[in-house]
Amino acid sequence: MDQLQRLIQSPLVAGALLMAMAVLALVMDNSGLSWLYDRLLTLPVSVQIAAFEIDKPLLLWINDGMMAIFFFLIGLEIKREMVAGHLTQVDQVALPGIAAAGGVFVPAAIYAAINWSDPIAIDGWAIPAATDIAFALGVLMLLRDRVPVAARLFLTAVAIFDDLAAIVIIAIFFTADLSLVSLSIAAAGMAALFIANRAGVMRPAVYILIGLVVWASVLKSGVHATLAGFATALFVPLRPGKSGGHVESPLEKLEHGLQPWVAFVILPVFAFANAGVSLEGLTFSSLFEPVTLGILLGLFVGKQVGVFGAAWLAIRLGLAKRPEGVSMGVLYGVSILCGIGFTMSLFIGGLAFEGPDMARGVRVGVLAASLLAAVFGVVVLRLVTRDPAKNAPSTVEA
Numbered sequence: 473m474d475q476l477q478r479l480i481q482s483p484l485v486a487g488a489l490l491m492a493m494a495v496l497a498l499v500m501d502n503s504g505l506s507w508l509y510d511r512l513l514t515l516p517v518s519v520q521i522a523a524f525e526i527d528k529p530l531l532l533w534i535n536d537g538m539m540a541i542f543f544f545l546i547g548l549e550i551k552r553e554m555v556a557g558h559l560t561q562v563d564q565v566a567l568p569g570i571a572a573a574g575g576v577f578v579p580a581a582i583y584a585a586i587n588w589s590d591p592i593a594i595d596g597w598a599i600p601a602a603t604d605i606a607f608a609l610g611v612l613m614l615l616r617d618r619v620p621v622a623a624r625l626f627l628t629a630v631a632i633f634d635d636l637a638a639i640v641i642i643a644i645f646f647t648a649d650l651s652l653v654s655l656s657i658a659a660a661g662m663a664a665l666f667i668a669n670r671a672g673v674m675r676p677a678v679y680i681l682i683g684l685v686v687w688a689s690v691l692k693s694g695v696h697a698t699l700a701g702f703a704t705a706l707f708v709p710l711r712p713g714k715s716g717g718h719v720e721s722p723l724e725k726l727e728h729g730l731q732p733w734v735a736f737v738i739l740p741v742f743a744f745a746n747a748g749v750s751l752e753g754l755t756f757s758s759l760f761e762p763v764t765l766g767i768l769l770g771l772f773v774g775k776q777v778g779v780f781g782a783a784w785l786a787i788r789l790g791l792a793k794r795p796e797g798v799s800m801g802v803l804y805g806v807s808i809l810c811g812i813g814f815t816m817s818l819f820i821g822g823l824a825f826e827g828p829d830m831a832r833g834v835r836v837g838v839l840a841a842s843l844l845a846a847v848f849g850v851v852v853l854r855l856v857t858r859d860p861a862k863n864a865p866s867t868v869e870a
Contacts, residue, residue: 486735487610490814493740494747494839501748509748526691534745535822538738540687540701542815545734546635547705548727553632555710558625567783567792568626572633574782575810576601579774583766593763596824598645599834600770602638602816604842605631606739608809611846618857619802622795627806630779638816639702646823647695654693658700661686665707672709676722679708696823739815746818749835759840763830767821767837771811772844780807801856808852811845813838 500509513531520526528536553559559568579600587593608627612619664682673679683704691697710723720728759768783803786792794803821834 484610484613486739487607487613489736489740490604490606490610490743493743494814497744497746497748498751502751506750513745513748524688526688531745534742535819536691536697537687539742539819540698541730542701542734542738542742543639543698544683544701544705545727545730546639547702548708548723548730550632550636551706551708552710552723552727553629558629559632563793564629567786567795568629569633570786570792571626571779571783571807572630572637574778575603575630575634575775575807576637576778578778578781579770582774583770586766586769587762590762592825592830593766596763596766596821596830596834598638598641599817599821599824599838600767600774600813600841601634601641602813602820603631603634603775603810604812604814604816605635606735607812607814607842607846611809611812611850612806612853614850615853615857619806619853620795620797622798623802623806626795626798626803627809630810634810635816638820639699642696642820642823643699646820650694651692654689655695658686658689658693658695661689662703662707665704669707669709674709674722676708676726679704679722679726698819742815742819746822747835747839749832749839754836758833758836761833763833764837764840767813767817767834768841768844771813771817771838771841772848773811775811775813775845776804776808779810780804783807799856802853805849805853805856808845808849811849812842814842817842 497509500506513529515530516527517530517533518525518527559565580597583600584594584597587596605628608631609624612624612627661682665679665686668678668682683700686704687697687700690700705723708723708726710721712719712721758764780803783792784800787794794800817838818835821831821838825831825834
């Protein structure tokens with residue numbers, strides 16, 4: 473049982489499964505099974521309760537429904553980290569927060585510079601702005617004890633701020649025509665969540681049931697439904713029940729319960745549904761098409777320049793301190809890994825573009841950049857950590 477628990481909690485295993493499902497999608501979409509792959513994703517799925525109906529193909533149930541659970545987990549993790557975790561103190565927040573800001577701005581600027589003249593392609597400016605925490609931590613775990621724990625915490629914190637930025641971007645820039653009726657129902661659901669929190673309701677089921685109403689309302693409102701998952705999570709109590717002691721709070725119960733489902737079901741299914749791309753007619757020159765090139769350079773070049781550059785500048789100006797035991801070389805290697813965009817980049821790409829031609833360019837750019845970032849990140853980290861003893865915890869001056 474302990475071995476199974478360690479397996480479930482391993483970022484390396486979760487990252488490997490994500491990669492395997494992405495490869496499976498690529499193989500199916502480029503073989504005699506391509507018809508089956510397309511048929512699966514376009515399979516109509518309908519749910520109706522009285523006059524209320526949701527009728528979508530399976531792909532949109534995955535991207536709007538399953539991914540709402542993923543965003544719900546992100547919300548739980550962010551709330552825990554900011555209330556009682558690694559992001560409670562200003563000195564803990566400063567460096568990853570500044571680094572994440574650079575890691576959002578520079579990639580977006582690179583993409584925009586390449587696609588500025590195309591009014592359609594420019595809509596994808598946010599695609600290279602996000603880091604895939606599961607993949608990035610999974611790759612980092614390949615180096616095990618060679619990389620100090622503080623470096624893993626830095627990568628995790630940067631990814632958390634990245635997720636927050638992505639959520640804000642989705643809320644502001646990917647909202648369609650709004651339905652005031654649906655928004656009113658969603659607002660009533662949010663009010664009910666607030667009342668439940670303030671009344672000390674400790675049953676997770678209450679928040680889940682109200683959250684389902686909020687999700688369905690947001691889905692019909694024109695705001696992207698995944699935001700309902702994130703918003704619902706913010707109302708789940710972190711404090712334990714009246715029994716106190718070491719009893720898990722509702723937030724911790726939900727977080728621990730959802731983590732294996734998200735890591736081993738939801739994200740792999742999302743990867744399978746969104747990583748398939750036909751390689752027919754694809755040549756080396758395809759990498760230089762504006763959308764693909766903007767994503768490729770944004771993730772692989774822009775992320776490392778933005779994250780490391782902002783972190784270096786913050787340390788030099790005294791705005792933040794370098795993590796204990798983390799050399800600038802290790803910080804640079806971790807910054808390269810931030811270019812692994814995969815899940816969130818594919819997700820934002822699906823929101824930005826609907827046509828198959830644009831989707832292909834997005835997928836090629838994200839997959840190529842993520843592979844490059846993973847390989848070069850590992851190479852750099854191995855070079856700068858040849859002596860693991862040098863990474864033992866120690867006090868390092870900024």
